[in-house]
Amino acid sequence: MMRQAGRYLPEYRETRERAGSFLKLCLTPELAAEVTLQPIRRFNFDAAIIFADILLVPYALGQTLTFTEGEGPRLSPRIDRTELGRLRDAVDRSVTEPVFETIRRVRGALDPQIALLGFCGAPWTVATYMVAGCGTADQAAAKLLAYRDPMTFAQLIDRLVAASADYLVEQISAGAQAVQIFDTWSGVLSPEEFERWCIDPVARIIAEVRRRTPEAKILGFPRGAGTLLRRYAERVPVNAISLDWTVARDYARDIQSHRPVQGNLDPHALRAGGDALLRAVDATLDTFSGGPFIFNLGHGILSDTPIAHVEQMLARVRGH
């Protein structure tokens, strides 16, 4: 599942409490490894995904990062033309090293049959937080900067391309068998902006990661890309594409004919449970099980999802 670890698990809540803060949980390898392994122990998934946060990259580039309960993340100062010049040229290794150590620990503790995934945020999505200083409903601040001062915005994206490629290469070196690039906010752009700020930067990250680790397995998740998914599938040489739950069934099968697909159960169906969940699981299986496919949610699990519903979903998928 996307965000396998998290608040829907009591053992996660206990470890999160022990860590004191969300950021400390991400950056303390012993605890981050523990919460990465918890869902594997409980559900025996085929793959573990490292516990971390997409905003560790801006933190490692010099922005201050805080997570306040109920408020979401805060980055400061907000990036504009002036502040861009004050960012580091490359990531601060003292920030990212704990993530690599977490990967080494998890890889050491994990059954060799179970894959370990690393990840980063895509440059566009990470930039929306860096420019606004927080999460936003419509990503307006980054969109405005990109429209008004595309040179500055392109420099920010270039910085993120380089930092993200380094970060993924190091994750792979530490023991991640595959990495996923999450473009959570790719669905708010016009076709031309999507080409420039989503497709191009992710393609450049992949080229650099493959140059340095040619066998790298890379998944892309352009959430909400809608009718731009086909272009993404054609232009971005990922090994597999994650789809959200809104994609038309025929369109989704067409994407699968270009690239293996991961997805795409509606997290609200998992939250709801019952017959609706079974119907939604079956619809996903019917759509994709004729081709290369990784069953997954179409976005992160909701924090109030009952564990019994996860078990119900797994029984249905494993019984298929």
Place this chain on the structure above:
Amino acid sequence: MMRQAGRYLPEYRETRERAGSFLKLCLTPELAAEVTLQPIRRFNFDAAIIFADILLVPYALGQTLTFTEGEGPRLSPRIDRTELGRLRDAVDRSVTEPVFETIRRVRGALDPQIALLGFCGAPWTVATYMVAGCGTADQAAAKLLAYRDPMTFAQLIDRLVAASADYLVEQISAGAQAVQIFDTWSGVLSPEEFERWCIDPVARIIAEVRRRTPEAKILGFPRGAGTLLRRYAERVPVNAISLDWTVARDYARDIQSHRPVQGNLDPHALRAGGDALLRAVDATLDTFSGGPFIFNLGHGILSDTPIAHVEQMLARVRGH
């Protein structure tokens, strides 16, 4: 433009102040007519769109409606199986009559060459507010009710289909030359839920409106529908489809080959102005001007949009 009247206009802010509350502004025909006409006087658009709100229908069905500055709308009580039974069977005419009176006044004051549009929210979108009691980031409350208790949710949708059809027929009788059905939150549903809660109800509204006013001109706006747009275009017999700004250019032209298209400039490009605005206007014109097309924004105008940018956009479109 979508939401032609509004906070980006000083004359609107002055009238809004005079009305005292947003709801009073909607329900006072003299003032609602005034703000409907203001953008026509200033920009000489080809069509006026009546000033009202999609939540007048739940208000007319018996929910309490308040708009608090900076908080957005509130509806109470929230609709569940019990509260559904306490809604009215049909709209309270004392609530909707001022909207029809506004239409009569505007039609009387408007140049006969300028079309007047009425509108309503689509049942799914209106239901998301009725169930949550407010606007939400992910429409979770309505999605959960629809998954867990589809019978109750279907009854709510049925009530909205009947009320919306009546409301549109009366708008047309009062002088609206066309009506638009806004499905602002249609982009959060899986293909099967989209079919059931967006396509079916809107198609039923259209059938009923056409039965009673056969010449009715109806536009549909399934915002964010992405790869489900083609299905909407095939199944919903609207006279034209409004597109948001995220649709791939080739996909959008394919939709235009099925139905006339309205749209689809990114409101953030209008907010940004300058070269980015001109490029975005040109991209929309290049995409659609070979077929039946109404230039428009791809969603509502942002309240901090400079008037000079609207003028810049209009000069570009009119110079085409």
